[in-house]
Amino acid sequence: MKLIGSAASPYVRKVRVVLAEKRLEYQFVIEDVWAADSTISTSNPLGKVPCLIMDGSEAMFDSRVIVEYLDTLSPVGKLIPAQxxxxxxxxxxxxxxxxxxxxxxxxxxxxxxxxxxxxxxxxxxxxxxxxxxxxxxxxxxxxxxxxxxxxxxxxxxxxxxxxxxxxxxxxxxxxxxxxxxxxxxxxxxxxxxxxxxxxxxxx
The missing domain is CATH 1.20.1050.10 (Glutathione S-transferase Yfyf (Class Pi); Chain A, domain 2)
Structure with a gap:
């Protein structure tokens, strides 16, 4: 998996913390969405981070969606209850x-x-x-x-x-x-x- 984001973004940090707690490997790609040469819109049409690129090049965005998905990938440290x-x-x-x-x-x-x-x-x-x-x-x-x-x-x-x-x-x-x-x-x-x-x- 590849996570596109900014090191200063609290939403990106939330995803990174979940990835660490779940012990999931990923590549972190820094992206400045405010830069004139930003390419974030090719992955997220809303031009926002975080954006998670999965194995098949499929993109997932919005931190709430991403962390909920990540919690299903590993049984380690369940973060969202099922009930x-x-x-x-x-x-x-x-x-x-x-x-x-x-x-x-x-x-x-x-x-x-x-x-x-x-x-x-x-x-x-x-x-x-x-x-x-x-x-x-x-x-x-x-x-x-x-x-x-x-x-x-x-x-x-x-x-x-x-x-x-x-x-x-x-x-x-x-x-x-x-x-x-x-x-x-x-x-x-x-x-x-x-x-x-x-x-x-x-x-």
Whole structure:
């Protein structure tokens, strides 16, 4: 398999962590989707990463689709439960974490996109994304509580998604001091960073 992506993308990191946890071999191909000579659209018509190229040159995209597929390839470290209610819980955690990242990326693009003049940037839009991030982090902390992992006592996709979201916020928005306000999330993130899958994929 070949994974096309950016080392800084939290969605790509989520896929890379799952690949590592599942002990699946793959080739990582760096792609800058913003570059004029980017060829990502030949694999993903939406022009986004991550994109997984499988043996028959078939492409799979969107991190949620990819990680669900990868979890079926190896019995090692099952990350998504088979049972409907537990499965829905894990996928809801993933949606929450991805939503925080979506808001962060929307905020950052509004603030930094080179093709937009400063006078064209909307502070109201950025403030709206900031509220989504704050609410999302608070919901993560509340949902985690005093549990060792987001969905119980074992590592799951819930923790991987949350860990990637928190790591990306630290990388792109160091001014958001989520660690000081949510000690349980800081403890979880520190525990995840002890795993090679997280340590080796830091943005």
């Amino acid at each position: 409907s209610r537990e499965r829905a819980e894990v996928k809801t955690w993933e949606a929450l974490a991805d939503g925080v990242m979506d808001a962060g990326i929307a905020w950052r693009l509004e603030a930094t996109w080179a093709n937009r003049a400063d006078t064209e940037r909307s502070q109201a839009w950025m403030d709206r994304q900031s509220v989504k991030i704050e609410n999302g982090i608070a919901a993560m902390a509340k949902g985690l509580g005093d549990k060792p992992f987001c969905s119980g006592i074992h590592l799951s996709l819930s923790d991987i998604a949350v860990g990637c979201a928190l790591g990306w916020l630290t990388y792109r928005f160091p001014e958001i001091d989520w660690r000081a306000n949510h000690g349980n999330l800081a403890k979880l993130h520190d525990k995840l960073m002890l795993r090679p899958s997280f340590a080796d994929t830091q943005p």
